Amino acid sequence: MLQMETNRTYSNVIARLRASGLRPTRQRIALAKLLFDDGDRHVTAELLHAEAKTANIRVSLATVYNTLHQFTEAGLLREIVVDSQRCYFDTNTGEHHHFFFEKSNRLEDIPADEIVVTSLPSAPDGTEIKSVDVVIHLS
Amino acid sequence: MLQMETNRTYSNVIARLRASGLRPTRQRIALAKLLFDDGDRHVTAELLHAEAKTANIRVSLATVYNTLHQFTEAGLLREIVVDSQRCYFDTNTGEHHHFFFEKSNRLEDIPADEIVVTSLPSAPDGTEIKSVDVVIHLS
DNA sequence: ATAGCTGCAAATGCTTTGCAAGGCC
């Protein structure tokens, strides 16, 4: 059962990578599994690298960075900016917002329907709204 | 007239520094004038340092960083996080939100009344909402 | 075979820090 689940997501992962034009290499597959097998997650490069090491996947930190950015460009991840010292990547690419726990440097999703932003200003002149990010800082 | 204005803000600046428990040193006074004399501004350390140089104020980059943080702690500035590579400081400490122009790495204020956030989720367990930051990314 | 990946280590860029010299009260 667990094995079946693993195989299913393994194939999914490869399919997703191919669909994004990314070669399904050993490292990308392993990182994608860590990222996407467990529901919505928020990771930093450092954290994901540590997880890979724990899972006996040998991958360099540079490759983790490269992979996270490639996944983000491919639309598999979303980058969240809450802290000027660290990059966070969110496996939930849908519309939603975030709690940021300043004490623990941790992010948590807020479902889109729990925050309603009414009366948005329109985008200035020749610009276009790319995203509306709401971060609730908690102390 | 312009001179009077300058003197007035000069005194204001010294008073504000004293009120915040900061010694009004030459560098702090000069930086405070650059920051607070021209209405609401968004600066990075690098930018402020360049402005100081242009204005013939000799101040080291390290001092600019230290000063920006001291001002922030004193409540004279607010730190805005929009880019994981750079710290932005906003002279407008009141409630409001931001446009971020990704092409030019520039911030612009959105008055508080132009964005209405209804139905905020409540803060989890033992936490407290410190701030609700809305950033509209423009491309 | 070959174009694309990966690993390592070095480089980069922003920010902080240590310490001696200088300036405000």
Next chain:
DNA sequence: GGCCTTGCAAAGCATTTGCAGCTAT
């Protein structure tokens, strides 16, 4: 004078890059 501030240069960190070797197709 005493203590806080400053400047400089060096250190610190997260992230990126260059390049030789490896791998998926």
